[in-house]
Amino acid sequence: MQSENDHCSQNAGFIFVHHIRACSMCTIKARRFFLNHGLTNAEIKDFFDNGMPIARFEELFGHDAMAQQVIMRAKEDG
Numbered sequence: 001m002q003s004e005n006d007h008c009s010q011n012a013g014f015i016f017v018h019h020i021r022a023c024s025m026c027t028i029k030a031r032r033f034f035l036n037h038g039l040t041n042a043e044i045k046d047f048f049d050n051g052m053p054i055a056r057f058e059e060l061f062g063h064d065a066m067a068q069q070v071i072m073r074a075k076e077d078g
Contacts, residue, residue: 015054016051027048031044033067
């Protein structure tokens with residue numbers, strides 16, 4: 001299992017599940033949010049496995065206040 005610090009430099013510019021959890025958000029509800037905003041199950045699995053570039057996440061979800069919290073957290077970590 002990777003630690004929080006393993007994600008820092010090599011994955012700067014990406015949002016990962018740990019950013020969602022760091023904002024005290026549930027991954028089950030995040031999955032539902034992604035589905036409601038047009039992501040497929042395969043895209044959601046890819047995000048959970050590999051993360052997503054911050055720019056893409058902002059493009060898709062930047063209008064949402066909770067998503068903005070996750071974006072800010074990822075940028076702080078980057």
